[in-house]
Amino acid sequence: MILVLPIILPLLFMVVLIFTRRWLFFQQAFSLLASIVLTFVSALILADVYQNGIMAVQPGSWEAPFGITLVADTFSALMMTTTSFVAIIVMIFSPGFIDKERQTAGYYPLVFGLLMGVNGALITGDLFNLYVWYEVMLTSSFVLIALGGSAEQLRGSIKYVTINFIASIFFVSAIGILYGQTGTLNMADLAAKMRTWEGGSYINSALMLFFIAFSVKSALVPFFFWLPASYHTPPIAITALFAGTLTKVGVYTMFRFYSLFVVFDQQFWQIFILTLAGLTMFIGVLMAASQFDIRKILSFHIISQVGYMVMGLGIFTVSGIAGAIYFTIHNMLSKTNTFLAGGLVYQRSGSYDLKYLGGLYKASPFLALLFFIPAMSLAGIPPLPGFFGKFFLIKGGFEAQQYFITAVAILTGLFTLFSMVKIWNEAYWKKEPEDVKVKNGKVHPSTFVATALLALAVILLGVFAGPVMEISMNAGEQIVNPEMYINAVLGR
Amino acid sequence: MLFLLAILIGVLYGAAVYLLLRRNIFKLILGLIFLGHATNMLLFVAGGLTSGRPAFLRGLQDETIGMSDPLPQALILTAIVIGLGVTAFALTLVYRFYKVTKTVDFDELSENE
Numbered sequence: 316m317i318l319v320l321p322i323i324l325p326l327l328f329m330v331v332l333i334f335t336r337r338w339l340f341f342q343q344a345f346s347l348l349a350s351i352v353l354t355f356v357s358a359l360i361l362a363d364v365y366q367n368g369i370m371a372v373q374p375g376s377w378e379a380p381f382g383i384t385l386v387a388d389t390f391s392a393l394m395m396t397t398t399s400f401v402a403i404i405v406m407i408f409s410p411g412f413i414d415k416e417r418q419t420a421g422y423y424p425l426v427f428g429l430l431m432g433v434n435g436a437l438i439t440g441d442l443f444n445l446y447v448w449y450e451v452m453l454t455s456s457f458v459l460i461a462l463g464g465s466a467e468q469l470r471g472s473i474k475y476v477t478i479n480f481i482a483s484i485f486f487v488s489a490i491g492i493l494y495g496q497t498g499t500l501n502m503a504d505l506a507a508k509m510r511t512w513e514g515g516s517y518i519n520s521a522l523m524l525f526f527i528a529f530s531v532k533s534a535l536v537p538f539f540f541w542l543p544a545s546y547h548t549p550p551i552a553i554t555a556l557f558a559g560t561l562t563k564v565g566v567y568t569m570f571r572f573y574s575l576f577v578v579f580d581q582q583f584w585q586i587f588i589l590t591l592a593g594l595t596m597f598i599g600v601l602m603a604a605s606q607f608d609i610r611k612i613l614s615f616h617i618i619s620q621v622g623y624m625v626m627g628l629g630i631f632t633v634s635g636i637a638g639a640i641y642f643t644i645h646n647m648l649s650k651t652n653t654f655l656a657g658g659l660v661y662q663r664s665g666s667y668d669l670k671y672l673g674g675l676y677k678a679s680p681f682l683a684l685l686f687f688i689p690a691m692s693l694a695g696i697p698p699l700p701g702f703f704g705k706f707f708l709i710k711g712g713f714e715a716q717q718y719f720i721t722a723v724a725i726l727t728g729l730f731t732l733f734s735m736v737k738i739w740n741e742a743y744w745k746k747e748p749e750d751v752k753v754k755n756g757k758v759h760p761s762t763f764v765a766t767a768l769l770a771l772a773v774i775l776l777g778v779f780a781g782p783v784m785e786i787s788m789n790a791g792e793q794i795v796n797p798e799m800y801i802n803a804v805l806g807r
Numbered sequence: 808m809l810f811l812l813a814i815l816i817g818v819l820y821g822a823a824v825y826l827l828l829r830r831n832i833f834k835l836i837l838g839l840i841f842l843g844h845a846t847n848m849l850l851f852v853a854g855g856l857t858s859g860r861p862a863f864l865r866g867l868q869d870e871t872i873g874m875s876d877p878l879p880q881a882l883i884l885t886a887i888v889i890g891l892g893v894t895a896f897a898l899t900l901v902y903r904f905y906k907v908t909k910t911v912d913f914d915e916l917s918e919n920e
Contacts, residue, residue, distance in 0.1 A: 443882055443885070447885065447889070450889045450893075454892065454893065454896070457893075457896055458896070461900060461903075464903055464907070465907075466904075466907045466908060469900065469903055469904045469907060469908075470904075470915070470916050472900055473832060473835075473897075473900055473901070473904060473916060474916065476893070476896070476897050476900060477827075477835060477839065477897075480839050480842075480843075480893055480897070481827075481839075481842065484842050484843065484846050487846050487850065487886055488846050488849050488850075490850075490882070491846070491849050491850035491853040491854065491879070491882070492849075492853050494850075494853065494854060494878070494879065494882075495852075495853035495854055495855060500878075
């Protein structure tokens with residue numbers, strides 16, 4: 316029953332934090348401890364799933380097709396562990412960065428609401444329940460992105476709320492249509508039914524609605540415009556948390572659905588997904604190259620990198636999926652880390668705009684190093700994890716003889732390097748701009764420690780690429796062979 | 808009945824899209840509400856229409872064949888509650904936005920830096 320904990324625990328933590336909202340120090344300490352506990356629980360689940368195979372729990376003793384099932388396979392357990400780890404880092408970072416008003420206005424309880432939604436979406440085995448968890452996650456993120464209520468934030472959150480509401484509408488309509496056709500909501504049962512389905516490819520209409528919903532949520536071309544329009548508005552600790560968790564849950568769900576439900580017209584779906592993946596990574600990185608705000612460059616990068624993950628899905632071989640999973644884990648860490656390093660730049664110099672920055676390398680080489688590590692990891696320089704992620708993906712692409720998408724991936728890597736070097740040159744390397752006065756601020760120790768810890772984690776992910784890749788291979792096998800998932804849930 | 812409901816859903820979706828495309832943010836929210844209702848109706852119809860039969864039976868064992876499927880209705884209830892919450896939040900957001908910027912025009916949403 317350990318599988319219930321990743322949902323119950325954040326709920327309990329959230330309740331405690333809501334009632335102690337005014338005690339700032341308690342909030343900070345408790346949320347740090349709570350996120351460590353959460354990571355520990357998720358790691359236990361990961362170890363269990365890795366050794367004993369897919370874990371399924373039927374809460375309330377309602378047997379599989381009727382009740383709501385909770386399922387953890389290696390991919391979801393890995394995602395849960397990484398999410399909670401990112402939460403630890405953000406919890407260390409926040410006290411030194413977010414102003415006291417926002418911290419006591421419910422920042423900490425909302426973070427745990429978000430984590431509850433993310434964990435729920437990762438381990439539920441029921442379609443409608445998945446929708447509910449998405450809403451739990453999104454509602455927390457709605458409030459987090461608007462928290463504080465500055466005009467800029469309000470602008471960003473109106474766009475964010477609207478587009479996510481519309482995406483949810485697509486999601487629910489698809490569930491309704493699919494239920495009308497098949498009469499079941501249990502994902503494993505549905506997948507089993509589809510494999511003996513007589514109704515032909517009518518199911519594709521519902522699948523396309525699902526696909527639109529999740530490509531909005533994970534910011535694929537052509538549904539990505541909301542992300543750079545809203546992600547840069549809240550304090551960067553919140554952006555970092557979003558960047559490390561939200562879009563990745565969309566990608567995860569896409570993997571799960573593709574593995575379970577795409578039975579008909581697989582060729583069409585493969586070409587479709589590969590095309591969108593290629594466009595996403597290329598357009599994302601090109602748009603990043605034209606920006607001058609650090610947060611916006613990094614936001615466009617999220618899009619580009621989602622393209623890589625979806626490319627692994629389009630390849631759909633064990634090694635391709637495993638590469639994509641490793642890449643996702645790397646991205647959750649490195650992306651959060653670059654955002655946090657951007658936060659350090661802001662504390663030091665008082666701006667995110669590259670035009671008003673400069674000379675940071677000379678001023679504090681340590682801060683420069685903290686940006687350099689995750690940025691080079693994202694750009695794919697060995698021995699950092701970004702290199703291995705791209706390497707495994709490209710290797711998977713060649714093995715599956717998808718040469719075109721692989722070429723696009725390599726080209727995109729070059730552009731990624733270009734825009735990372737752009738931040739590096741402008742903010743750290745060039746001389747201080749003469750016409751504007753650069754603020755000489757202090758970096759809070761907690762933000763520094765958090766960023767350094769995460770950079771260390773990024774390096775370790777590169778050093779231990781072998782073992783992590785082995786886990787990813789295990790997860791990839793489970794994704795490519797959905798029978799394992801179906802049998803585990805239906806108890807065959 | 809099915810025909811009428813289908814037309815109703817279509818009209819609701821049409822009105823929602825029309826409102827979403829207006830320049831006023833408050834009308835955008837109204838559009839979202841319409842969109843939510845249209846989808847709830849869609850769920851209801853897609854779940855299968857069985858008229859004149861109860862969704863719940865008590866104490867009767869053989870008559871389960873005569874039941875209508877209660878699940879879509881349960882789903883719609885959940886969706887309505889979630890939609891209500893999101894709408895309430897969105898309305899608050901627009902109100903705050905109006906207080907800060909003194910306008911509800913879409914142009915104010917673009918960043919003119």
